[in-house]
Amino acid sequence: MGDVVAAPWGAFLLTTYDVCDHVLRSKTWLALDGEWRARQGDGNRWAAPASRELGRALQGLNPPHHTRFRRSVGHIFDRATLSRLRDPITRTVDRLLDELAVRMRDGEADFADLVGEELPVASMGLWLDLPRADYPLLRHLAHEQGYAQELLPSASQIARSNAATLGLRDYFGALVRERRASPGDDIVSGWLRTWDELEDGDQDAADEAVYLLTMFLVIAALETSSTFLSGMVWTLDQHPDQLNWLRSNPQEVPGAVEELLRYDAPVHLTTRAAAEDTVLAGVPIAKDQLVHTLIASANHDPARTTDPEVFDIRRPGRHLSHLAFGGGIHYCIGAGLARLQAHALLEGILRRFPTLRVSVPPVWEPRVAFRRLTALQVVDH
Numbered sequence: 001m002g003d004v005v006a007a008p009w010g011a012f013l014l015t016t017y018d019v020c021d022h023v024l025r026s027k028t029w030l031a032l033d034g035e036w037r038a039r040q041g042d043g044n045r046w047a048a049p050a051s052r053e054l055g056r057a058l059q060g061l062n063p064p065h066h067t068r069f070r071r072s073v074g075h076i077f078d079r080a081t082l083s084r085l086r087d088p089i090t091r092t093v094d095r096l097l098d099e100l101a102v103r104m105r106d107g108e109a110d111f112a113d114l115v116g117e118e119l120p121v122a123s124m125g126l127w128l129d130l131p132r133a134d135y136p137l138l139r140h141l142a143h144e145q146g147y148a149q150e151l152l153p154s155a156s157q158i159a160r161s162n163a164a165t166l167g168l169r170d171y172f173g174a175l176v177r178e179r180r181a182s183p184g185d186d187i188v189s190g191w192l193r194t195w196d197e198l199e200d201g202d203q204d205a206a207d208e209a210v211y212l213l214t215m216f217l218v219i220a221a222l223e224t225s226s227t228f229l230s231g232m233v234w235t236l237d238q239h240p241d242q243l244n245w246l247r248s249n250p251q252e253v254p255g256a257v258e259e260l261l262r263y264d265a266p267v268h269l270t271t272r273a274a275a276e277d278t279v280l281a282g283v284p285i286a287k288d289q290l291v292h293t294l295i296a297s298a299n300h301d302p303a304r305t306t307d308p309e310v311f312d313i314r315r316p317g318r319h320l321s322h323l324a325f326g327g328g329i330h331y332c333i334g335a336g337l338a339r340l341q342a343h344a345l346l347e348g349i350l351r352r353f354p355t356l357r358v359s360v361p362p363v364w365e366p367r368v369a370f371r372r373l374t375a376l377q378v379v380d381h
């Protein structure tokens with residue numbers, strides 16, 4: 001249908017790798033910030049509290065605000081941090097796979113619930129120093145908030161997202177107050193020190209910035225990684241020859257993870273608004289109109305990837321050819337952590353469960369943007 005396809009709701013769908021990549025990297029295309037959302041008026045999805053809050057957090061900011069927030073955290077998952085996290089995350093993988101093994105003794109176990117959703121929240125918990133007892137609440141709030149980021153959410157989905165937004169503010173507001181009262185050498189206390197300087201000692205402004213950062217990092221980490229970790233088990237289960245090859249070549253896990261990200265990206269699309277009247281691949285688009293970069297479609301663009309519908313973990317140059325983590329200034333800040341979790345989990349599964357298989361196809365929530373896999377029954381025999 002073309003590179004730029006008009007959608008019935010007045011936006012445009014971008015279907016090819018080059019056009020999506022261009023939009024993600026170009027200054028002509030902006031994140032949906034607070035001002036854009038306010039310009040859409042009242043009584044619609046953009047005026048909902050959940051949406052307004054997203055317009056204030058990292059992914060909803062444009063320069064110079066975005067630059068300020070991104071700089072304030074620096075390279076949070078640099079090599080040193082990732083190598084510090086490797087052992088605790090591997091131990092967490094072992095603990096979760098132990099639990100899975102116990103459950104599978106009785107027959108089927110839900111991989112999505114026990115491992116896919118638990119590893120991301122446990123990783124964020126380790127990194128940010130959050131109590132394990134809070135993980136179920138965080139999982140719930142992240143799922144519910146995700147609806148506001150859907151392509152066309154219903155009124156009831158927006159209502160659920162609004163409620164989750166309040167819950168997230170309560171939770172992370174309390175966390176910031178607690179770290180403010182007794183600062184330590186943890187990440188959140190470090191951000192408070194940085195933001196106290198950036199805000200010239202205005203503690204309320206600094207607390208608000210750290211709340212927005214922490215809250216958004218957690219929700220961005222949970223929905224995406226959970227779907228990816230469970231989805232990768234399902235995709236490999238559907239390609240037993242490649243799974244067997246990987247068992248004999250576990251050193252190829254990183255390449256396999258890149259092909260998994262290309263083949264079945266957990267985030268199917270992201271959205272930008274035109275900063276001015278413009279023309280994209282020959283199609284005129286007015287200021288403030290929306291374009292949806294269809295990441296999943298770009299990852300299957302035959303102009304970029306030979307035989308894109310073939311899942312091939314031995315694909316050469318595969319890591320260059322997907323947009324699963326976006327591109328440009330909003331490129332996923334947690335890509336290093338996401339990869340670390342996926343590598344550790346896949347290595348653990350290959351080592352410990354030579355006969356693991358999916359017994360019932362996964363249950364998916366009917367979402368388009370942030371996909372969600374809610375159940376994946378597995379057995380080990």
Ligand code: HEM
Nearest residue numbers: 058059220221224225228270324325326330332333334338
């Ligand atoms: C497989 C797992 C993941 C996938 C597929 C993924 C995907 C993405 C994508 C596509 C974007 C760009 C959105 C846009 O351009 O509008 C993004 C941004 C972001 N991601 Fe991830 N992500 C993953 C894991 C994580 C993790 C583990 C974290 C946190 C530790 C994280 C934090 C973020 C943040 C904060 C942003 C916004 C960055 C900005 O606007 O500057 N993500 N992610």
